[in-house]
Amino acid sequence: MNFLHRIEPDKEKSPFLHTVYDGFFTFAFTPNLVTKGGVHIRDGMDLKRQMVQVVLALQLLYIFGTYNIGHQHFVALGEYTGFLQGVHLKLIYGIIKIIPLLVVTHVVGLGIEFFYAYRKGHGIEEGFLVSGALIPLIMPPDIPMWILTLSIIFAVIIGKEAFGGTGMNVLNIALLSRVFVFFAYPTYISGDEVWVSGLEGISAGAAADYGWIHLSVFNPLFEALNLPGYNPAATVVDGYTGATPLSLAFHSGWEHVTEVYTDSQMLWGTIPGSIGETSKPLIILGAVYLAVTRIADWRIMFSMVVGAAVMAVLLNAWGATPFMQVPWYYQFYMGSFWFAMAFMATDPVTASATPTGKWIYGFLIGFIGMIIRVLNPAYPEGWMLAILFMNVFAPLIDYYVIQANINRRLKRAKAVA
Amino acid sequence: MSNTTSKAIFTIVAMLSADAAWAQAGNGSSGYGTYFVYGLIAVAVLVFFMIILQVADNLLVIEAKQSGAANTGANFSLFPSWKELFAPRLPEYLEGKPVTILRRGHDINLEGEAEQVIDESVKAKTFAVQPPNFTGLSPIPKVLVEVGDEVKAGDHLFFDKKRPEILHVAPVSGEVIAVNRGAKRSISEVVILADKEMKYREMKAFDLDGSSREELVSYLLDAGVWPLIRQRPYDVIPEPDATPRDIFISTFDTAPLAPNLNFVIRGQEEAFQKGLDVLNKLTDGTVYLGLDGRGKEEPHAAFAEAKGAEKHYFHGKHPAGNVGVQIHHIKPISAGDKVWTLGVQDVATIGRLFTERRFNAQRVVALAGAELRQPRYVRTCIGANIGDLVKDNLANDHVRFISGDVLSGKTKTAESFLNIFDDQLTVVLEGDDYEMFGWLIPSMNTPSISPTLPSALFPKIKKRAETNTHGEKRAFVVTGSYESVLPMDIYPQELMKSILIGDFEKIEGMGIYELSEEDVALCEFVCVSKQPVQQILRQGLDMMREQG
Numbered sequence: 001m002n003f004l005h006r007i008e009p010d011k012e013k014s015p016f017l018h019t020v021y022d023g024f025f026t027f028a029f030t031p032n033l034v035t036k037g038g039v040h041i042r043d044g045m046d047l048k049r050q051m052v053q054v055v056l057a058l059q060l061l062y063i064f065g066t067y068n069i070g071h072q073h074f075v076a077l078g079e080y081t082g083f084l085q086g087v088h089l090k091l092i093y094g095i096i097k098i099i100p101l102l103v104v105t106h107v108v109g110l111g112i113e114f115f116y117a118y119r120k121g122h123g124i125e126e127g128f129l130v131s132g133a134l135i136p137l138i139m140p141p142d143i144p145m146w147i148l149t150l151s152i153i154f155a156v157i158i159g160k161e162a163f164g165g166t167g168m169n170v171l172n173i174a175l176l177s178r179v180f181v182f183f184a185y186p187t188y189i190s191g192d193e194v195w196v197s198g199l200e201g202i203s204a205g206a207a208a209d210y211g212w213i214h215l216s217v218f219n220p221l222f223e224a225l226n227l228p229g230y231n232p233a234a235t236v237v238d239g240y241t242g243a244t245p246l247s248l249a250f251h252s253g254w255e256h257v258t259e260v261y262t263d264s265q266m267l268w269g270t271i272p273g274s275i276g277e278t279s280k281p282l283i284i285l286g287a288v289y290l291a292v293t294r295i296a297d298w299r300i301m302f303s304m305v306v307g308a309a310v311m312a313v314l315l316n317a318w319g320a321t322p323f324m325q326v327p328w329y330y331q332f333y334m335g336s337f338w339f340a341m342a343f344m345a346t347d348p349v350t351a352s353a354t355p356t357g358k359w360i361y362g363f364l365i366g367f368i369g370m371i372i373r374v375l376n377p378a379y380p381e382g383w384m385l386a387i388l389f390m391n392v393f394a395p396l397i398d399y400y401v402i403q404a405n406i407n408r409r410l411k412r413a414k415a416v417a
Numbered sequence: 418m419s420n421t422t423s424k425a426i427f428t429i430v431a432m433l434s435a436d437a438a439w440a441q442a443g444n445g446s447s448g449y450g451t452y453f454v455y456g457l458i459a460v461a462v463l464v465f466f467m468i469i470l471q472v473a474d475n476l477l478v479i480e481a482k483q484s485g486a487a488n489t490g491a492n493f494s495l496f497p498s499w500k501e502l503f504a505p506r507l508p509e510y511l512e513g514k515p516v517t518i519l520r521r522g523h524d525i526n527l528e529g530e531a532e533q534v535i536d537e538s539v540k541a542k543t544f545a546v547q548p549p550n551f552t553g554l555s556p557i558p559k560v561l562v563e564v565g566d567e568v569k570a571g572d573h574l575f576f577d578k579k580r581p582e583i584l585h586v587a588p589v590s591g592e593v594i595a596v597n598r599g600a601k602r603s604i605s606e607v608v609i610l611a612d613k614e615m616k617y618r619e620m621k622a623f624d625l626d627g628s629s630r631e632e633l634v635s636y637l638l639d640a641g642v643w644p645l646i647r648q649r650p651y652d653v654i655p656e657p658d659a660t661p662r663d664i665f666i667s668t669f670d671t672a673p674l675a676p677n678l679n680f681v682i683r684g685q686e687e688a689f690q691k692g693l694d695v696l697n698k699l700t701d702g703t704v705y706l707g708l709d710g711r712g713k714e715e716p717h718a719a720f721a722e723a724k725g726a727e728k729h730y731f732h733g734k735h736p737a738g739n740v741g742v743q744i745h746h747i748k749p750i751s752a753g754d755k756v757w758t759l760g761v762q763d764v765a766t767i768g769r770l771f772t773e774r775r776f777n778a779q780r781v782v783a784l785a786g787a788e789l790r791q792p793r794y795v796r797t798c799i800g801a802n803i804g805d806l807v808k809d810n811l812a813n814d815h816v817r818f819i820s821g822d823v824l825s826g827k828t829k830t831a832e833s834f835l836n837i838f839d840d841q842l843t844v845v846l847e848g849d850d851y852e853m854f855g856w857l858i859p860s861m862n863t864p865s866i867s868p869t870l871p872s873a874l875f876p877k878i879k880k881r882a883e884t885n886t887h888g889e890k891r892a893f894v895v896t897g898s899y900e901s902v903l904p905m906d907i908y909p910q911e912l913m914k915s916i917l918i919g920d921f922e923k924i925e926g927m928g929i930y931e932l933s934e935e936d937v938a939l940c941e942f943v944c945v946s947k948q949p950v951q952q953i954l955r956q957g958l959d960m961m962r963e964q965g
């Protein structure tokens with residue numbers, strides 16, 4: 001303890017170092033602050049603990065997502081197509097993909113966070129802990145690092161710091177970074193070709209794309225261990241498209257989806273997609289954890305499911321295109337609905353603040369998101385846009401909920417008078 | 418309204434799902450399809466009858482509302498309401514009594530509850546009257562005594578220059594040994610060294626039935642009991658010329674380690690009843706008593722059988738015992754209303770003025786907290802010295818003295834004095850040490866409402882209180898936690914934000930008049946962002962008071 005105090009940089013002489021030191025110090029030790037005025041004892045919950053719970057809820061998705069990057073890569077090549085075949089290859093392949101994503105996200109995001117904390121002279125806030133854990137999960141595995149960097153800079157500076165930092169942002173930071181890529185570099189994040197990693201192209205015969213780390217580091221290692229290694233001569237198998245279930249359903253309906261993927265594949269998530277979005281049971285597990293610990297609001301999650309179901313039923317009834325005819329319950333098998341519900345819509349800063357508002361907010365996200373998914377002619381998914389849209393409207397919902405409370409009070413006063 | 422909407426939505430959903438199901442039935446095999454159609458018809462018939470029942474039921478409820486019968490709170494619908502289905506089991510003594518069930522709130526279970534004995538050996542030597550105890554009193558009141566003067570209990574000590582008719586008196590007899598000053602020469606305390614044998618200023622007898630309200634008010638002002646009354650909104654000393662709408666008294670305290678008022682009232686029953694009689698003369702409205710409906714202990718007869726007061730029972734966790742919460746559920750404060758609130762022992766002090774004809778500021782005070790060797794009750798007077806009260810009783814040096822409870826009490830030193838309205842002294846550990854990875858470690862000793870800490874899963878286990886903040890101050894991030902511990906129809910977090918930006922209309926509209934610091938103390942306790950909620954509320958109340 002004394003040693004740590006001795007190395008504390010001087011606040012006057014080197015403010016930036018002091019900010020960074022303070023950030024790491026408060027990360028390692030809960031400060032010795034005591035209550036002053038007001039309450040004398042405080043709840044053990046603070047923002048660090050709050051944020052870390054979300055990160056914990058994401059851990060299973062990280063493990064599965066990492067493995068699935070490798071799995072999809074080998075499925076495209078027609079090698080080790082069983083889920084548990086070639087475990088070491090898939091795992092190492094996924095880890096090599098995801099570590100740069102994590103590192104770049106955190107270095108860029110936390111770097112900006114540290115800089116602003118130093119400029120404004122306050123402690124480093126925890127907001128980016130969650131954003132930083134979410135962003136890699138909602139990106140395609142092959143996203144170029146410079147695009148990722150740009151999108152995080154945009155999201156953190158324009159989306160958060162411009163509004164005053166953690167707790168002040170109007171729009172969800174993680175989604176803002178994704179929407180930046182979506183509109184600025186659409187070819188890197190939409191279409192059929194981006195969801196499977198490490199191929200030179202998606203058409204049959206395109207070669208696998210391995211780096212030196214695969215071929216010169218891990219291949220000799222696997223050889224020494226008597227395990228099969230990466231095969232640089234492998235090519236994409238005939239008939240492989242890389243299309244996600246949503247994209248198939250969008251073009252030719254549910255029948256076509258079931259020709260390519262089985263129900264259980266879609267449920268468990270051994271399908272192409274953004275890194276963390278595919279495995280529904282693991283996401284729901286995380287969602288239940290967040291709801292039970294009251295980190296995320298169950299009202300938003302529940303009403304969002306209801307909203308999406310209602311809209312899907314309405315679209316079934318209309319049924320003008322093959323996509324509309326997809327039975328409403330199968331809509332929940334596809335795409336990133338569950339991930340958006342569990343981790344994106346429930347962000348307390350950008351969601352409605354009042355309990356009534358949360359019901360409306362969640363319902364409308366589900367309702368509008370399903371409209372965008374099914375009726376949007378260009379791209380068959382809508383949760384990102386629906387949540388950002390409702391982020392903007394959340395204060396308006398709250399305004400009316402509070403106005404109703406005010407009116408109730410006025411009415412009561414009049415009734416007495 | 419919400420009921421109608423929900424029904425409409427339900428009907429639409431049912432219709433649409435039936436429609437979708439129909440479409441699928443067509444695709445299936447024909448035999449299966451016919452059964453499906455029969456099933457649908459059966460469901461439709463059921464739905465039809467349910468609708469008829471619902472309509473009839475609604476008409477019944479409307480009729481009950483129009484005839485005014487629904488105001489008794491009885492349920493006139495055929496179906497049990499949600500509240501009835503999930504009502505907790507209430508203790509037997511509440512049979513047929515008006516009970517309000519409060520679902521939101523939180524009990525903080527701490528070690529060091531006061532044992533129910535009065536330790537007569539503990540005697541405080543010095544006492545003080547502290548002008549800062551009274552909200553809105555000007556900082557430098559006119560002091561009528563000098564250091565070295567001998568005073569009797571009930572002698573005038575000082576008055577506010579803005580309202581000279583409100584006199585503050587000495588709680589004990591003895592020698593004035595100091596007039597201490599705080600920041601900007603404000604007077605912080607007038608200290609009296611108590612006599613061994615208490616001498617009282619004898620008051621003339623007062624004929625309660627034969628006098629007017631004005632005469633009674635001037636008698637109370639002269640006797641010095643007026644400052645014991647608090648007026649809401651703002652929690653200030655009431656204006657002598659204003660008549661309160663109603664008077665509210667809470668007869669149980671749900672705060673952590675709070676004194677058991679059923680125990681405290683023993684021996685003061687007569688004085689309490691007399692006090693209620695006096696209060697009834699002061700208002701044109703009603704005197705309301707809030708009684709303990711939690712069922713652990715039946716309220717003392719002095720409360721349950723008090724005459725001249727309307728009794729309401731409250732069942733729920735803290736802050737169910739807060740008078741502000743009780744007012745909200747009995748008859749809320751609207752803009753322009755003025756109500757009075759008093760503590761149980763303040764009522765008894767007023768009563769004794771009439772039964773004994775003197776200002777007898779006797780108090781039973783709970784000494785509580787895990788850092789005391791023997792947490793117990795003591796008999797003393799208003800404004801007793803804290804060091805004297807805890808002499809030879811401290812188990813630990815590194816402590817904080819709190820006049821009041823751990824949520825809304827004030828920090829004190831051993832040299833200072835209990836605040837005038839407090840009947841509790843809490844001693845807790847100063848938690849000024851570091852904890853490694855404190856944000857991750859699931860501590861058993863940290864009280865919390867969050868299930869991420871194991872202590873929240875075992876609420877019955879008592880914790881040793883300490884004053885660490887468990888984190889640093891942040892902007893508002895989490896929503897819904899304040900609401901989960903405040904059983905009122907108020908949005909506390911939105912209110913705090915409105916206060917911070919100074920939006921007067923909104924502050925008033927959102928119900929600031931119904932709140933006082935103690936009501937939002939639990940919100941401050943649970944705040945993840947460690948915001949000073951009570952301080953913000955007081956800032957808002959001061960702002961509104963200055964506006965008039």
